[in-house]
Amino acid sequence: MHTVWKGAISFGLVHVPVKMHSATEDKDIHFRQLHKxxxxxxxxxKKCPHCDKAVTSDDIVRGFEYEKDKFVIIKDEELEAIKPESARLIKILDFVDLTDIDPIYFEKPYYLSPDQTGGGAYSLLLEAIKHTGKIGIAKISIRSKSSLAAIRVVDNCLCLETMHFPDEIRAINQVPNLPQATSVNDKELEMAKTLIEQLSEKFDPTKYNDEYRAALSELIEQKIAGESVDIVNAPAAVKTNVIDLMAALKASIEATKPEPPAPKKKRRTKKSEEKIS
Structure with missing residues (x-):
């Protein structure tokens, strides 16, 4: 597994040398653009429109546009000079309950593995987090981007999840057309709760898959094999104006009711077999 970051976790005076690996991978199918x-x-x-010539990476510098067509140049050594301590250190600031964090803050997960002689300290932090049920809130810098991070345990591995800073989360009042106050019918609410209960079960991620990606992979395989592909238009979604919300809830509850178990077959006893004979 490729290492994307190397450093140490710090909590109190304890240092845990770790390597960081991406916990997810891009499964999207990417296309190249071809000349028809x-x-x-x-x-x-990359071409400079002013000089009318192509440029290489050595000819490019970073510029921040502070006004229209006005830039300030930022050099690599200037960026290096202001790198925070978290560039090579994951410093745990606090320990909190996972339920205290709204999922909107979470961004991208990474697995952390012990580095070199850090196995003992790694195991200590892992077991301490397991036993307390807490997660660590830390700061980290990855590829010149500073982030908050949550450190928790997944099975027998420390997992770091980068988080957005509070000022990166847009305010709810910016969302258009939200109701000022909610008012619902009590009976409809009870039926909606019943429907949710009937659809509720333990989360099993293996139940879900990307049907579009699977169909696209099959299409590509057929094309590679030189097979003809039949174009089938997907049926248009049925548009319904649900006027009677209660009727829709009742129909949904009926449709999601679990099927009754099949009746058990009676086992034959010796006496019943004697009677039949």
Whole structure:
């Protein structure tokens, strides 16, 4: 598993040397853009419109546009000079309950593995988090981006989840057309709760898959094999204006009722077999 970051976790005076690995992978199918006429990939070169010539990476510098067409240049050594302590250190600031954090703050998960001789300290932190049921809130810098992070236990591994800072979360009052106050019918509410209960079960991630990606992979395989592909138009979604909310709730509850168990077959006894004979 590729290492994307290397450093240490710090809590109190304890240092835990760790390596960080991405916990997720991109499964999307990516396409190249081709020239329709000759089917060759389209190239995108970096070009300066003022000098009218192509430029290489050595000719490029970072610039921040503080006003229209006005830039301030930021050099690599200037960025290096202001790197925070968290560039090589995951400093745990607090321990909190996971239920205290709204999921909107979470961004991307990473697995943490012990580095070199850090196995003992790693196991200590892992077991301490397990026994207390807490998670650590830390700061970390990855690829020049500073983030909050949550450190928790997944099975027998420390997992770091980068988090947004509070000022990166948009305020709810910016969302258009939200109701000022909610008012619902009590009977409809009870039926909605019943429907939720009937649809509720323990989360099993293996139940869910990306049907579109599977269909796209199959289409690509058929194309590679030179098979003809039948184009089938998907049926249009049925549009219904639900006027009677109660009727819709009743129909939904009926549709999601668990099927009754099949009746058990009576086992034959010796006496019943004697009677039949």
């Amino acid at each position: 006429e000759c089917k060759m990939p389209i190239s995108y070169e």
